[in-house]
Amino acid sequence: MSNGKIVAGFLAPHPPHLVYGENPPQNEARSQGGWEQLRWAYERARASLERLKPDVLLVHSPHWMTQLGHHFLGVPTLKGKSVDPIFPNLFRYNFALDVDVELAEACCSEARSRGLVSKMMRNPDFRVDYGTITTLHMIRPQWDIPVVGISANNSPYYLSTKEGLEEMAVLGDATRAAIERTGRRAVLLASNTLCHWHFHEEPEIPEDMSREHPQSYAGYQWDMRIIELFRKGRTKEVFSLLPQFIDEAFAEVKSGALTWMFAAMGYPEIPGQLHGYGTVIGTGNAVMEWDLSAPAAPVAAAA
Amino acid sequence: MPLVAALLVPGSPLPYLRPDNPPWKPIAEAYRAAATALQAARPDVLLVYSTQWIAVLDQLWQSRARVTGLHVDENWYEFGNLPFDLAIDTEVTASCIESTASIGVRSKGVDYDGFPIDTGTIVANGSLNADGRARLVIAANNVYHDWTRTSQLAAIAATTAERYGRRYAVVGVGGLSGTIFRTEIDLAQDRIAGDENDALNRGLLARLQQADVAGLAEFCADYAKRTRADMGMKHLAWILGGLGDRYRGADVLGYGPTYGAGAAIVQFRL
Numbered sequence: 001m002s003n004g005k006i007v008a009g010f011l012a013p014h015p016p017h018l019v020y021g022e023n024p025p026q027n028e029a030r031s032q033g034g035w036e037q038l039r040w041a042y043e044r045a046r047a048s049l050e051r052l053k054p055d056v057l058l059v060h061s062p063h064w065m066t067q068l069g070h071h072f073l074g075v076p077t078l079k080g081k082s083v084d085p086i087f088p089n090l091f092r093y094n095f096a097l098d099v100d101v102e103l104a105e106a107c108c109s110e111a112r113s114r115g116l117v118s119k120m121m122r123n124p125d126f127r128v129d130y131g132t133i134t135t136l137h138m139i140r141p142q143w144d145i146p147v148v149g150i151s152a153n154n155s156p157y158y159l160s161t162k163e164g165l166e167e168m169a170v171l172g173d174a175t176r177a178a179i180e181r182t183g184r185r186a187v188l189l190a191s192n193t194l195c196h197w198h199f200h201e202e203p204e205i206p207e208d209m210s211r212e213h214p215q216s217y218a219g220y221q222w223d224m225r226i227i228e229l230f231r232k233g234r235t236k237e238v239f240s241l242l243p244q245f246i247d248e249a250f251a252e253v254k255s256g257a258l259t260w261m262f263a264a265m266g267y268p269e270i271p272g273q274l275h276g277y278g279t280v281i282g283t284g285n286a287v288m289e290w291d292l293s294a295p296a297a298p299v300a301a302a303a
Numbered sequence: 304m305p306l307v308a309a310l311l312v313p314g315s316p317l318p319y320l321r322p323d324n325p326p327w328k329p330i331a332e333a334y335r336a337a338a339t340a341l342q343a344a345r346p347d348v349l350l351v352y353s354t355q356w357i358a359v360l361d362q363l364w365q366s367r368a369r370v371t372g373l374h375v376d377e378n379w380y381e382f383g384n385l386p387f388d389l390a391i392d393t394e395v396t397a398s399c400i401e402s403t404a405s406i407g408v409r410s411k412g413v414d415y416d417g418f419p420i421d422t423g424t425i426v427a428n429g430s431l432n433a434d435g436r437a438r439l440v441i442a443a444n445n446v447y448h449d450w451t452r453t454s455q456l457a458a459i460a461a462t463t464a465e466r467y468g469r470r471y472a473v474v475g476v477g478g479l480s481g482t483i484f485r486t487e488i489d490l491a492q493d494r495i496a497g498d499e500n501d502a503l504n505r506g507l508l509a510r511l512q513q514a515d516v517a518g519l520a521e522f523c524a525d526y527a528k529r530t531r532a533d534m535g536m537k538h539l540a541w542i543l544g545g546l547g548d549r550y551r552g553a554d555v556l557g558y559g560p561t562y563g564a565g566a567a568i569v570q571f572r573l
Contacts, residue, residue, distance in 0.1 A: 067378050067483055068562070081417040086359055088415045117486055123380040125373055127419065151377075158485075158531075200447060201409055202360050281360070 004179045007052050009188040009261045010045055011272075011288040013252075014061065014134035015280035016084045016091035018042065021207060024141060028092040034207025041276020041287035042138040048275075048289055049139055054187040056100045057140065058107075058148040058175065061191045062255035063131030066151040067158075069117030070171055072104040073149035075124050084130040090206060095133050100146040103186075106178035107148060114170050121151075135191040150175075152255045161243050161254055168256035172263025179264075188264055190257035194226060195219030195249040195284035202281065215282025222249040223277070223284035230272040230288060235262065249284075265292060305465045306573060307344040308472035309542050309550065310337055311511075312431070313566035314355050314423020315478060318559075319430060320382040326493035326560055333557025333568035334430040340570055341431050346472040348392045349432060350460045351441045352453070352541035353423035354477035354534040358443035362403055362456065364396050365389070365420075365441040366412030376422045387425045392438040398463045399440060406455045408448075423476040431474070440464065442541075450520055450540040457544030473545030475538030479504045479565030481531035488562070496563030500530050504558070504565040507536075511553045511569055516543060530565070546571065 019027050021034040064071070079096035104120065111118040132149050150171070156164025179186045197216040214220035222245055229238045239262065246254040253259070262268075268290060275287040313330060322331030356363075374385040400410040424441055432439075440460055448456070457473065464471040480500035495501040503526055510522055519539070527535040556568040 064377055068485065068487070083415055083417045083419055085357065085419050085421075088413055088418050092415060092417060121380055123375050123384070125384055126375045126377075126380055129377070155485075198359070200360060 004182055004184040004186065006176060006179055006186050006188060006265055007054060007293040008048070009190065009265050009290045010139065011258065011286055012045070012135045012139050012189040012191055013193045013285040013287070014063070014131040014191045015193070015283070015285060016087050016130055016134050017206065017280045018138055019093060019134055020090040024137065026094045029090050031207045034209055035278060035280060037276050038278035038280070038285055038287065041278070044275040045139055045287050045289060048291070049187060052187060052293060053185070054145060055185045056103055056146050056148060057136065057187050057189055058150065059132050059135050059189040059191055060150045060152060060257040060260045061129055061131035061135065062152045062252060062257065063129040064149065064151040065154050067154055069119055070111055070153045071119045071121050071151040072108045073099045073128070074101055074104050074120035074122050075099060075126065076101055078126060078128055080127050082128060082130050082133050091130055093133055093137070095128060097128065097136065097143060098146045100148050103178060103182050103184055104148045106182050107150070107175050110174035110177045111171055114174050116167060116170055116174065131191050135189050139189060152257065156254050156256055161246055165256060165259045168259040169263035172260040175260065176264040188261045190261040192255065192257045193252040193283045193285050194223045196252040197250050198282045212279055213282070214279050214284060219249045219284060223286065227274055227277065227286055231274055233269045233271040235267050235269050239267065265290065268292060305468070305470050306461065306546070307346050307470045308341050309546055309571035309573065310341065310431070310472065311475050311539060311542055311567065311569040312337065312427050313478050313561060313568070314353055314426055314476045315561035315564070315566055316376050316379050316382065316385060316422050316426055317561045318566070319426045320379070324490050326491065329557040329559040330566050330568060336556050337568050337570060338431045341472060344472060345470060346437045347469040348395060348464055348471045349437050349439050349474050350457065350464060350471055350545055351424055351427060351439050351474045351476060352444065352457065352538055353421050353427065354444050354538050355421035355423040356441070356443045358445040359447065362408050362410040362445055363413050363443035364400055364410060365391055365439070366393060366396050366400070367391060367414040367418070368393050370418065370420060372417065372420065374420060374422065374425055385422060385425045387420055387428065388435060389420065389428055390435050390438045392440050392469070395464050395467050395469060396440050398467070399460050402459045402463060403456065406459070408452070408456065427474055427476045437472070444534060444537060448537070450523070450535065450537060453537045453540040454544030457541040458547065461545045461547070473542050475542040477538035478533040478561065479507065479530070479567055481533050481564050484563040493560045493562060495560045495565055500565060503530050504567070508555050508558060508567055508569065512555065514550055514552050516548050519543065542571065
């Protein structure tokens with residue numbers, strides 16, 4: 001099989017609060033709602049995904065942080081209960097997911113051939129991290145599309161942001177090659193928050209939205225700047241600003257998912273569609289889509 | 304004397320899951336020696352702080368009376384699973400949670416089935432307290448807490464254990480130098496990554512043996528920067544806080560590498 005392609009990429013952040021606010025049957029914790037604007041943003045993203053009809057979802061999560069190389073889920077079916085170590089009061093989710101092992105192996109192999117240390121995770125008792133699960137639930141709660149789960153190697157933190165993100169770009173290149181080689185119709189999910197400054201105490205009622213707002217005005221301004229550039233299709237400019245954005249907004253994109261996704265997509269200079277933005281314990285979260293299957297829209301039209 | 308033991312131990316699962324690998328044997332054997340010493344000290348409760356239980360909101364304490372499950376390390380999953388069965392001293396824990404307000408810290412108990420107990424806590428408990436004879440008080444590592452705050456939290460835990468009449472041991476779980484190998488190595492050839500890291504680790508262990516409490520915080524700040532030390536050595540701050548910054552000396556029961564990072568087992572003389 002060949003001629004696979006990436007049909008779209010989504011910036012798909014993973015605050016567990018969004019699952020908690022939705023009250024799906026898989027999650028033990030119950031809420032009175034909350035974070036509606038972000039949850040409605042995901043509803044729009046779900047509709048897009050339905051239209052795109054991918055064979056596979058690939059997700060890069062900062063909450064599976066690995067020290068030695070880049071790891072890929074490599075067990076056909078994984079299930080269990082994922083409890084968020086930071087917000088166990090909100091997220092205790094019974095998950096079951098199917099892995100596209102063939103594609104994961106191809107990604108791993110392509111990454112190795114490009115000089116990245118890469119490993120397949122073959123332990124059937126492995127507990128999938130809450131970042132991966134939250135992003136996947138929010139984008140596709142039916143869990144009927146196989147996935148490839150990719151760890152976030154700690155290189156941007158252990159080495160330098162520049163060196164680390166260069167590795168993520170190589171990983172993205174490897175991912176694209178694997179998708180093309182295996183003939184998959186793939187959607188990429190970058191599981192990242194933007195500004196990551198957050199409050200240090202949780203409200204007594206977590207979903208009390210009267211307590212929810214950006215933790216940092218400067219961080220909010222950075223988020224709007226980045227989103228606006230993305231909306232105008234000025235991708236190169238975003239990536240030239242990314243190191244400064246990461247430093248000044250403590251942006252979670254440092255962990256590499258956004259760079260991985262855009263490198264895989266070839267850094268398209270097309271307008272991203274903002275499905276919605278909102279804060280979670282003060283952090284900035286945008287749900288955005290880059291539809292590579294659509295006819296190229298003139299960049300100026302979105303400006 | 305209610306304080307009966309204090310130990311610095313590593314949280315890496317490698318010597319625990321592969322104790323026969325030659326470079327990891329010193330740590331595996333030292334863990335056995337520490338377990339024997341701890342058993343002789345007959346603690347009712349272990350006051351445990353592991354660098355690998357990360358918190359960012361509030362100070363978390365494990366408050367579920369019995370915590371059982373099977374953990375798989377997110378990095379070293381190929382070496383096997385980590386079953387655990389922890390008994391928590393809920394009475395002391397509840398009192399710790401109430402008491403931290405006195406230092407301006409809001410604490411919360413964690414009482415959830417399936418909560419992901421960290422690798423370090425499981426390794427330490429499984430090595431030192433395999434029969435579950437001692438109950439545990441387990442405090443999270445809030446990444447925004449510094450050396451002083453961590454020391455204060457340990458002091459509160461120790462005071463509380465003492466108030467409840469417990470014989471207690473203070474256990475700090477974490478590594479030394481944090482520089483690891485970034486490529487695959489022959490595990491049988493594992494070693495400390497870099498001579499400077501090795502020298503600095505040995506310098507730290509010498510200071511611990513000399514009981515140079517006054518200089519340790521300052522030394523560790525510099526040591527942490529130069530060696531990528533595990534969480535700034537806050538697990539050592541926990542031990543010193545639990546000891547009330549007083550001990551007579553220390554014995555290094557073992558020292559060795561864990562994929563390039565430094566690990567040691569240190570028994571403090573009270």
